[in-house]
Amino acid sequence: MDCAVEEGQIRRALERFASVRRLRFDLAGRTLGIDAPVQSWDEIAAAIAAAGFEAQRIAARPPAEDRARARRAELWRLLAALAVALGAELIHFLAPPLLAWQLLGMAVAAGAIALSGLAVFRKGLSALRRGQLNINALMSVAVSGAFLIGQWPEAAMVMALYALAELIEARSVERARDAIAGLLALSPPQAELRLADGSWALREAGTIAVGSRVRVKPGERFALDGRVSAGRGAVDQSPVTGESLPVDKQPGDEVYAGSINQSGALEFEVTRPASDSVLARLIQAVEEAQSRRAPTQRFVDRFAAIYTPAVFVLALGVALGMPLLVGWAWSQAVYKALVLLVIACPCALVISTPVTIVSGLAAAARRGILIKGGVHLEQARRLRLIALDKTGTLTEGRPKLVAQQLLSSAQPPDWILGRAQSLASRSDHPVSKALAAGLAAALLPVEDLVAEPGRGLRGRIAGGEFLLANHRWLQERGLCTPTVAALLQAQEAQGRTVSVLADASGPLALFAVADSARASSAAALAELRALGMATAMLSGDNEATARAIAAPLGIARVHAGLLPQDKQDLVARWSAAGPVGMVGDGVNDAPSLAAASLGFSLGGASTDTAKETADVLIMDDDLRKLPETIRLSRRTHAILLQNIALALGIKALFFVLAVFGNASMWMAVFADMGASLLVVFNGLRLLRGVRR
Ligand SMILES: Nc1ncnc2c1ncn2[C@@H]1O[C@H](COP(=O)(O)OP(=O)(O)OP(=O)(O)O)[C@@H](O)[C@H]1O
Numbered sequence: 001m002d003c004a005v006e007e008g009q010i011r012r013a014l015e016r017f018a019s020v021r022r023l024r025f026d027l028a029g030r031t032l033g034i035d036a037p038v039q040s041w042d043e044i045a046a047a048i049a050a051a052g053f054e055a056q057r058i059a060a061r062p063p064a065e066d067r068a069r070a071r072r073a074e075l076w077r078l079l080a081a082l083a084v085a086l087g088a089e090l091i092h093f094l095a096p097p098l099l100a101w102q103l104l105g106m107a108v109a110a111g112a113i114a115l116s117g118l119a120v121f122r123k124g125l126s127a128l129r130r131g132q133l134n135i136n137a138l139m140s141v142a143v144s145g146a147f148l149i150g151q152w153p154e155a156a157m158v159m160a161l162y163a164l165a166e167l168i169e170a171r172s173v174e175r176a177r178d179a180i181a182g183l184l185a186l187s188p189p190q191a192e193l194r195l196a197d198g199s200w201a202l203r204e205a206g207t208i209a210v211g212s213r214v215r216v217k218p219g220e221r222f223a224l225d226g227r228v229s230a231g232r233g234a235v236d237q238s239p240v241t242g243e244s245l246p247v248d249k250q251p252g253d254e255v256y257a258g259s260i261n262q263s264g265a266l267e268f269e270v271t272r273p274a275s276d277s278v279l280a281r282l283i284q285a286v287e288e289a290q291s292r293r294a295p296t297q298r299f300v301d302r303f304a305a306i307y308t309p310a311v312f313v314l315a316l317g318v319a320l321g322m323p324l325l326v327g328w329a330w331s332q333a334v335y336k337a338l339v340l341l342v343i344a345c346p347c348a349l350v351i352s353t354p355v356t357i358v359s360g361l362a363a364a365a366r367r368g369i370l371i372k373g374g375v376h377l378e379q380a381r382r383l384r385l386i387a388l389d390k391t392g393t394l395t396e397g398r399p400k401l402v403a404q405q406l407l408s409s410a411q412p413p414d415w416i417l418g419r420a421q422s423l424a425s426r427s428d429h430p431v432s433k434a435l436a437a438g439l440a441a442a443l444l445p446v447e448d449l450v451a452e453p454g455r456g457l458r459g460r461i462a463g464g465e466f467l468l469a470n471h472r473w474l475q476e477r478g479l480c481t482p483t484v485a486a487l488l489q490a491q492e493a494q495g496r497t498v499s500v501l502a503d504a505s506g507p508l509a510l511f512a513v514a515d516s517a518r519a520s521s522a523a524a525l526a527e528l529r530a531l532g533m534a535t536a537m538l539s540g541d542n543e544a545t546a547r548a549i550a551a552p553l554g555i556a557r558v559h560a561g562l563l564p565q566d567k568q569d570l571v572a573r574w575s576a577a578g579p580v581g582m583v584g585d586g587v588n589d590a591p592s593l594a595a596a597s598l599g600f601s602l603g604g605a606s607t608d609t610a611k612e613t614a615d616v617l618i619m620d621d622d623l624r625k626l627p628e629t630i631r632l633s634r635r636t637h638a639i640l641l642q643n644i645a646l647a648l649g650i651k652a653l654f655f656v657l658a659v660f661g662n663a664s665m666w667m668a669v670f671a672d673m674g675a676s677l678l679v680v681f682n683g684l685r686l687l688r689g690v691r692r
């Protein structure tokens with residue numbers, strides 16, 4: 001495989017295999033890494049053969065130096081072909097018009113073609129035999145045609161330039177990928193490991209076991225993920241989370257491979273093998289995202305599949321039609337038709353999209369935004385409404401007990417608080433956790449504990465049945481007296497979430513927890529609105545509480561008291577009217593994340609379920625990454641359009657020149673190469689301005 005067009009053909013052929021997890025193309029090295037189970041290898045090889053390529057299994061990747069040497073040899077071969085082609089031109093121009101000289105010139109031209117174009121002819125012929133029209137077939141026809149009508153110096157020139165252009169193009173695509181790999185591959189290969197005798201030694205990061213002790217000096221990068229066990233200091237985590245400010249680390253804190261230790265020596269205990277670090281998973285996700293084709297890419301591929309045969313038919317029309325209709329000389333008409341064949345090369349068009357999208361994904365990853373596919377990158381700019389979950393998304397999700405009040409004097413305070421504490425300590429819900437952490441009573445055994453989603457907890461303690469209920473549940477149970485309701489409303493108006501301990505006799509005590517809005521929330525929402533997005537809050541919490549949190553953030557649409565199912569229904573209903581983004585963090589949010597056109601979750605705060613369901617992961621929990629994602633999506637889209645216009649525009653220009661002016665074949669090849677390079681560099685612009 002030589003160019004992006006062929007890469008696309010192979011990609012399409014393998015796309016339908018569910019077993020193929022990842023494809024890693026190395027155009028310059030002519031190798032393709034396929035991550036798939038052994039059983040499907042034969043099937044895959046057969047699919048590659050059906051696409052017109054011959055797959056050769058390699059025992060191991062040839063070492064980097066060998067590949068570099070092979071690339072250099074190829075470059076020299078093509079430069080030599082170019083020189084020989086120039087020789088053919090010189091003979092054509094300078095030599096006397098004798099048959100001997102003619103024959104010599106033809107031989108030299110044939111030599112240049114053989115030196116540069118054997119592979120093109122081989123692949124072109126095999127495509128023609130299968131009744132396909134690919135770029136190799138077109139070039140073979142064009143070059144043979146030019147040779148036969150006596151334009152042998154030009155035929156040689158075109159073949160040499162074309163092969164050279166393909167080489168340059170393959171290298172630029174490769175360079176785009178390397179730039180991305182380089183941006184992401186930031187963790188050092190070795191780490192300083194403590195050995196059994198207490199001494200320190202450098203070891204390959206891949207061989208260090210979970211639980212080992214590793215040391216990082218100031219200024220060095222972490223090679224592995226872990227938990228600090230000794231030392232303290234500031235760590236720059238921007239390569240992993242995009243967080244711009246260094247984070248202070250002390251024993252017990254998590255550190256990530258790829259981040260930079262800025263001050264103080266830190267020792268940490270390895271918590272994940274090198275292959276499973278957050279950074280490694282990030283890289284893997286971006287690579288997987290690359291191999292899934294985005295909508296624009298599908299469109300371009302489909303277009304190219306029509307465009308090439310269409311130009312071929314047109315060329316045929318010019319060759320046959322023009323002499324008959326307009327009275328052109330046959331040789332002139334055939335020559336113009338051959339120029340058209342060269343123009344039919346869709347290379348620039350076909351590489352324009354993947355390079356742009358890959359750069360966009362990498363630029364996002366460098367900002368700590370993990371986008372799980374080009375589709376999602378393209379989708380973000382279409383969003384008109386963004387729905388945000390309250391607890392844990394707009395707020396920190398770490399509520400604290402800020403007020404408590406006894407509502408009954410039938411039992412001693414210790415008796416009541418002990419029951420509340422015992423129920424609360426049995427649940428992982430943030431409200432319960434805040435209560436458990438805020439009270440200090442002795443724990444009693446709880447039987448028949450039931451968690452009622454969106455309502456609270458119920459259980460038996462020492463023979464009595466108790467509820468730890470929110471306002472809604474209290475009302476449903478008919479336990480809410482006007483006095484209690486007034487007390488609850490006073491707390492709710494301050495944005496607090498209230499739970500009431502109650503038994504059959506009625507409410508016993510109320511507990512109010514407060515959760516503060518994230519520092520980034522207000523700015524993020526203002527930016528979203530400036531981008532023209534509508535925002536809405538979805539919450540399982542009480543309406544008054546939710547409104548108290550929403551008001552300072554400028555969110556007018558508040559939907560509170562929702563059960564997880566209600567959230568999903570709302571999002572699904574809105575999605576039917578237009579693309580909706582949903583931002584959530586909890587297990588409860590997974591259904592609505594899936595129902596949204598684009599689901600966002602927070603990398604640090606979210607549950608694993610939410611992270612897996614989401615299409616976009618915001619690594620450092622900074623909500624300002626939401627507007628950033630949308631801006632990046634818009635920029636990516638603009639560059640995609642520019643690239644498509646550029647690729648097609650240059651072709652159109654040469655098309656007109658070829659038919660009505662005097663564009664020559666080698667000019668057309670040159671234009672193709674120039675267009676390819678332009679779109680590659682335009683796509684790479686997305687990577688610029690990204691912090692390393
Ligand atoms: N296990 C529990 N312990 C205590 N209270 C609970 C529990 N489960 C639900 N609640 C009550 O029900 C309300 C809604 O809970 P739910 O889990 O649906 O929403 P949330 O995740 O807290 O809020 P949001 O939807 O804004 O993220 C909570 O505010 C709380 O008052």
Ligand SMILES: [Zn+2]
Nearest residue numbers: 345347348672
């Ligand atoms: Zn091309």
